[in-house]
Every structure is written in structure tokens, then in C-alpha cells.
Amino acid sequence: MKTRLMKLIFGAFFGGLLVSGCTSVSEDYATAMVETVVERNDSIVATGYAVISIQKSDNPAQQRILSIRASKLDAYRSLLEQVYGQYLDVNTTVAELVIKDDTFKARVQGVIYDARLISISPVGKDTYETTLSLDKSIVDDLRKLYLKSMATQKLSALTEMIYSPPGNVS
Numbered sequence: 001m002k003t004r005l006m007k008l009i010f011g012a013f014f015g016g017l018l019v020s021g022c023t024s025v026s027e028d029y030a031t032a033m034v035e036t037v038v039e040r041n042d043s044i045v046a047t048g049y050a051v052i053s054i055q056k057s058d059n060p061a062q063q064r065i066l067s068i069r070a071s072k073l074d075a076y077r078s079l080l081e082q083v084y085g086q087y088l089d090v091n092t093t094v095a096e097l098v099i100k101d102d103t104f105k106a107r108v109q110g111v112i113y114d115a116r117l118i119s120i121s122p123v124g125k126d127t128y129e130t131t132l133s134l135d136k137s138i139v140d141d142l143r144k145l146y147l148k149s150m151a152t153q154k155l156s157a158l159t160e161m162i163y164s165p166p167g168n169v170s
Helices: 002-042 060-084 136-163
Strands: 043-051 087-095 098-107 116-123 127-135
Touching (some): 043 136, 060 127, 060 136
């Protein structure tokens, strides 16, 4: 009887520890995930890079200015990728179970406004780094405008297809 009572007490004690440990771990995990999502949703950040020495100028000062400009454009490209995604075009040719040709093209297109310049700084001796930030509300607006634009384009194409005379190819 005593051993059974002791087993029951130990079982209840360790079971309580196990459940409370899981609860605090799952609560900590849930809290961390919520904080991460909130941080991620406040704004998006993009960084661009450019090498100074490859800029097309004989003047070192001009090369630095061109590199700063190129790194800023690279950062904008990175913002575009995060807001709109990328269009990928991949072609692979296989003959006799061997890849003969493999081409991969990526394209990103869109509009960015109200991006905030966080920093422009040299990295090492031959590179500039530019960091931009875009507020979540702007990202949401840009995505809504993009989806509206795509819907309008599809509707316009469908309308043209329906109402164009037979045999008239645009």
C-alpha cells in the first residue's frame, strides 16, 4: 500500500513537472514566434552591394560615386524581390540522359516608393553597402496596387479577346 501510494505521489509530482515544463516551453515558443512575426511585419530591410574598382571611370572619386549608386539600385532590387517575388524562366535540355543545356533567367519588376535609406557604408577596401527599409504599410499598399493592376490587365485581355472581330489578330 505504501509503495503504491509513493508511486502515485512520484507519478503526480513528475507528471506535474513534465506538463508545466512543456507549458512554459510552448508559451516561450509562442511568445518568440509572435515577437518575430511582429518584428518581421513592421518593415522589410534590403541590402545592396557594389564593387568600386569595376565601375567604368578612370577617376577614383567617380568610381566611388558610381559604386554607391549601384549598391543603392541593388538594394532596391532586393526590396522588389521581397515585395513582388521573382519571375523565373528555366530551360533545361536533356539528351541521352545528360544535361546538354541549362539556362536560368530571373526577373523582378515593380514600383517602390517611400523606402528609407538606413545606411551607405564602405565594406573593405573595394565595396559599398547600402541598406534600405520599407514600412509594412507601404508593402501592403504596393501589393494591393500590384494585384489590382494584374486583375485589370487580365480583364482587359479577356474583353479584347471576346469583342475583337473573328480573324482579327492583334
